[in-house]
Amino acid sequence: MLKQVISGLIVTLAVALLVSTAVAAEKTHEGMVVLVAEGKLTMVDKEGKNEHTHLVAATTKVTLNGKAAKIGELKKADKVKVTTDEGGKVTAIAASREG
Numbered sequence: 001m002l003k004q005v006i007s008g009l010i011v012t013l014a015v016a017l018l019v020s021t022a023v024a025a026e027k028t029h030e031g032m033v034v035l036v037a038e039g040k041l042t043m044v045d046k047e048g049k050n051e052h053t054h055l056v057a058a059t060t061k062v063t064l065n066g067k068a069a070k071i072g073e074l075k076k077a078d079k080v081k082v083t084t085d086e087g088g089k090v091t092a093i094a095a096s097r098e099g
Contacts, residue, residue, distance in 0.1 A: 026083055026091065033078040033095070036071055041093065043080055054082060054090045061092045069095070 034051060035042040042053045056062075062069045064078070074080070074095050083092040 026085060028081055028083045030079070030081045033074050033076055033080055035076065036074045039071070041071060041074070041080070041082070041090075043082070054084075056090050056093065060090050062095070063093070064095045065097060 029045065031043045031045040031050075032048070033041065033043055039056050039058075040053055041056050042051060044051050056071050060071070062071050062074070064073055071093070074093075075097065078095045078097045080096075081094045082090055083094075085091050
C-alpha cells in the first residue's frame with residue numbers, strides 16, 4: 001500500500017514538473033496592432049514603443065473579442081496579447097477591440 005502511495009506521488013510530481021516546464025517555456029506580451037499583412041503582425045508594446053513584427057503561421061490560434069478569427073480581421077489599434085513558444089514561434093494571438 002505504501003509503495004502504491006509513493007508511486008502515485010512520484011507520478012503526480014513528474015506530471016506537475018512537465019506541465020510547469022511547458023508553461024514556463026511560453027512567453028506572452030501585450031500591446032497594440034500597428035499593421036497586419038498576410039502572415040505578419042506588426043505591433044508596439046503597451047507604451048506605444050518598441051515596434052516589432054511577428055511571423056504568423058496559418059495554424060496560429062487567433063481570437064478577436066474571445067471568438068475565433070483570422071489574422072486579416074485584426075485592425076490597427078486593436079489590443080493584442082501574443083503568446084510565443086521558447087523558440088519565438090507565435091502560438092496564439094488574443095485581440096480585443098472596443099465598440
